[in-house]
Amino acid sequence: MPDRPATPVIIVDDESHMRFTTGQTLELAGYQPLAIASAEKALEALEQDFPGVLISDIRMPGMDGMALLREVHARDPELPVILITGHGDVSTAVTAMREGAWDFVEKPFAGDELVEVVRRAAETRRLALENRHLRAELEAQQSAPGPRLVGRTAAIAQLATMVSRVSQVEADVLLFGETGVGKDLVARAIHERSRRSGAPFVAINCGAVPESIIESELFGHEKGAFTGAVERRIGKFEHAQGGTVFLDEIESMPLTLQVRLLRVLQERAIERLGSNSAIDLDIRVIAATKVDLKAAAEAGRFREDLYYRLNVVTLLIPSLRERREDIPLLFQHFAVVAATRSSLEVPPLDSAGVSVLLAHDWPGNVRELRNLAERYVLIGSAHDYRLDLLLDGSGADSGELSLARQVEMFEKSLIDQALARCHGRISEACQHLDVPRKTLYDKLKKHGLRAESYRREDGGDKAQPLNA
Template identity: 55%
Template structure:
C-alpha cells in the first residue's frame, strides 16, 4: 500500500478544522489539524513529504506570515491559502510571493480535494527530482547517465551494466530520439574497453554511399581521385575500444558483405590495399526498424544481422515511461539554464499535466529541445503553449492531433494504470484505492490494455 500524503491544515475555527480534516482523511490523505500555526510549522522540514493548507485571517499569525515562514523552510513547499470573499486580493498577492493556490470560502469539498491532489503530485515530483539530483551529484554512475525512476529504466540500466562487462556485439533497438547512442556510450564507458580504446560513433545514414567504404575501412594514397595520403578508417580507429554504427539499416548491401567479413576475420583492408590489418573492437549497432523484416525484403543481409545480434537491448519510448518525463525535463532545464546563464524555471501542475499528456514522437530528443525552449522562452510561456508552437512539418502539431480522440484517451488511460501498478508494485488493492475504481473495472481495463500484474511485482 502507498503511504498517504500528509496535509497540514491550519484554521482557528474548530468546526472548519474538524470538517475539512475529516473530508481529507476520507479522500485518502493523512490530514492533521492545527489551531495555531506554530506547531504546524515545527513539522516542516526541507524534505517534508506533504503540503500545507492555511486560513488567511487568524488572530496570532495570518496566512501571509505562515506562507513566508513555510517557504523559509522549503521554497518549493506547496502552500494553499483558504480565503474569505474579501481576502481574494490578498491571496493573489500571496501567490506572487510563492503560494501554490488559494481557495475561496465557501468552497465545495471536491474542489478542495482536487487542488490538494495537484499540490501533492507537485510535491512528489519535487522530492523525486531532489533525490535524483542527489544520486547524480553524488556519483558518476550509470544513474547519472540513464536518468529515470521507472521500472523500464531500472531494467535497462541493469542490462547495460551486465553487457558492459563483456565484449559481445550488441544490437540496440529504439525509436528516433530515444537515446540509442547514449546507451551505446554507457556500454563502452562502464566496461573494460573504456581504459583501452576510444568510443567511435558512425551514423550510417549520414555517409554518402560513395564515401562509406573509405569512411569505415580507410584508404591508401591513390586509391581514388583525391586520396593523397593514407587514412585509417573507423574500424581501425576503434581498435581496442568500441565502434557504434547507428542507423545500421542504411548501410549499402555491398558494404555489408565487407563488414561481415571484417567482423568474422577481425581484420580490415584499407581501400587500395591488399594487406589485412588486425583489429580488436567491440561492435555496437542501433536501428529503429526490424532488420529481419528488411532481410526478408532483400534490403539487409540476414548473416550480418545474426553477427550483430549476439545480444539485444530495447530502449522504451518516452511515452511508455511517463513517470520519468518530469525528472528528465527538470534535468534538461537545469543543463540548459546553466549553459545559457539563465535561472531555471520550475514546473507547475499544469506544466506536468501537459508533459505527461503529450505523446513524444521525438522521444528524449524532443523533450530536451522543449526544455531548452522553456528556458529561453520570452514572456515565460507555459509548457502547453510551447508544445502547441512546434514547427510545422516537425514533430507533431497540437499533441497527437492526427490521432483519433478515442486512441489518445486509450493511450492516456493505459499510461495512468501502468504508473499506478508500478507505484503500487503490483498491489491490486492499492491500485484500486489510488485510482478510486472497483476491482471489476480495473480487471477489465487491464485486460483491454494487455497489462500483466506480474510485470510490476517486487523481485525476490
C-alpha cells in the same frame, strides 16, 4: 479511480474560536485541517516535504506569524504560507508578501475567500512536490553510469537485464527495433556499463554517409591514396581503439563495403586506403537495424555471411505500443529533462492528458514522445496544455483502445507511480492513493506489480527500464 487524499492544512492561531471556525470551513471544503495554538508547536508538527499548506495569524504571543514564515521558509522555501492580518494592517501584509508569504487574508474574512486562496496554494504545493520528486529521480538516474532505461513493463525490464549481461562480455551485438525506439541509447548503455567505458564510443550512421566516402570514413586513408587525399586520415574504426563502434542503419551499408566489414569483424584488423599494412583493432562492434536482415539477405540486399557474423547476440527493442503502461512515466521523465534544461516548471498532467498519451499509436516511438514532452513544457500554455492539440495537429484516435483498457492502464500507471514514490511501502501507498490495503493488494495482483521491486536503500540504484 480513487480520489486524491485530502490536502492537510496547518492552522496556527492562539485564539481557539478562530482555530475552530477556520478548521470547520476548510474541513467542509474537503481539506484536512490541523489546528495548533502556537508557532513553536506548528514547527514541531511540520514534517519534511509537508504535502499541504500552512495558515497563520500574524499577531501571536511568543513567536509571531512573521517569524514563523521566516523559519518555515528556511526549511522549505516552496511551502505556501498564508498569513491572517488584522483590519487595516496593510504595511504588515506588504512586508509579509515581500518576505515570501503565499497570500494574506484580512480579518474578518469570508469562508469562500479563504477556501479559494487555500485551493490555489495547495495546487501550487502539489506541483512543487511533484517536480521535486521528478527532479530527484532524474538526478539519481544521471548519477548512474550511462544512459538510463526508464520504465517498468516486462518487455523493458527484460531488455534492461540483457543490456546488463551483454555489457559484461565482449561479443558483438545486433540491435533490432523500429525507428525512434532508442537503439542508439541502448548501444551507449552497453558501452558505458562495459570495461570499455573509458574509451571512445564512435557512432556511424551508415545511411547518412555518402557511398563515395564511407570507405575512407570507416577505414581511413594514407596521403595520396586518391585525388584529394592531401594528408593521412584516421578512420572511425581506428579512432575507436579500445572502445565501441556503433553502426546504425547497417542495412544501408553498400554490399561492396560489407565484404570489408566482415573481414574486420573476423580478423579485428584494418588497412587504410592506400596502405598494405594491417592495424590491429581492439574494439566492440554494435550494429543496429530496423529491417529483418535475414529476409534482406535472402532477397540479396544484405550479405548472408555478414548477417550471421553480426547475429551473435541480438537484442529486440520493444516499440512504445508494446509497453504502453510506461508511457506516462516516460513522458514525465522527458518533461522534467526539458524543464530542467530550460529552467521551467513541469506543467501538471491531468487524466485527459494521460488518456491521450495511452490512446496514441506512437509511430515515431520514444523519439516522438520525447518531442511531445518538450513541446508540452515549452509551448504547452499556448494550447491550454492539451496534448491532443500538441500532437502536431494529428490528435489521438481514442478508438484505438477501449475505454476499459485506457482506464486499466491509467490505474496501473497511478499505482506504479505511488509505489515508486513510497519506495514500495504499502501503508504509505494506500494513504497516497486513498484505498484500503486489501484493495491495493488486489490491484497489485491484477496488474502484475510487486511492491518488493520498488524497495531500495536510499541512494541505491533504481530500476533501469528505456529512455531515448
